[in-house]
Amino acid sequence: MFCVTVILFKLLLVIEGIQINYIKVPPAVQNNTDQSVILECNYSIRPDDSELVVKWYLNDAVVYQWIPPHKPQALGIMKDRVNLSYVSSDDPKMAYRSMQIINPTTNIAGEYKCFVSTFTDEDFSMKSMIVFVPEKSLELFHSGHTNQKINFTCTATEVYPEPKLTVFKDKKDEFENRNYLQAVEWSTSRLPTGRYSVTITTSILLNKIAAGSLVHCELKIPGTGYVKRKSMLYYPPSEYE
């Protein structure tokens, strides 16, 4: 019984006509920078297999299709946004497998899928791409105090997608533990452009922060590796006046 299963399995492997080795989709790109990106779909096809079709989907809609010997086409939202003469391999069965997107913008972010099929077989692979907009401004300031506590407020404007803000103090290098200030109030607003403006207010006891401490606000756009920091020197409240 085991033998039969193994033989069947091997037979299936032999019949396999097409297989995606990998796809490459940039995980994050900045909006509207006039720089193109290339989405690669690397597959292996059996020399005797026929009726090759290569398709790229964005969020389940076909946006690119190549059915040799025809020319590739860009469809739907990707119409007029792809360099259709981009050739990624000398092999006639792979020439137009990849898609070069001219100037990616936020409306073409999402899940990309390369789907390949032949007469006998098919395969697909997916990866997502974020298109982000850096903040217009990032501000950090002290915002009120009592005898015991002081507040620091950090504001980031017009970021996309929604960023995360944290406030911490005294960090000297990347390896040191951060002293996060406690968040006491936060708000996020979505602007008509789709961008986000975010404010976080944090609080710390006056006896926990020494004069001359550095206070930092860090903005991160999740999933992109984009990080921005604003820092200020702290002096006790009386010295602000």
Ligand SMILES: *[C@@H]1O[C@H](CO)[C@@H](O)[C@H](O)[C@H]1NC(C)=O
């Ligand atoms: C990204 O850039 C395009 C082109 O300038 C613009 O229309 C779009 O609003 C931008 N996206 C965001 C979220 O700002």
Ligand SMILES: *[C@@H]1O[C@H](CO)[C@@H](O)[C@H](O)[C@H]1NC(C)=O
């Ligand atoms: C992708 O596929 C081609 C053709 O099968 C192969 O020669 C190549 O090594 C693969 N990798 C890259 C990075 O192109």
Ligand SMILES: *[C@@H]1O[C@H](CO)[C@@H](O)[C@H](O)[C@H]1NC(C)=O
């Ligand atoms: C700090 O901010 C919180 C939330 O806005 C506010 O309720 C509190 O009164 C502020 N504290 C000080 C010391 O200004």
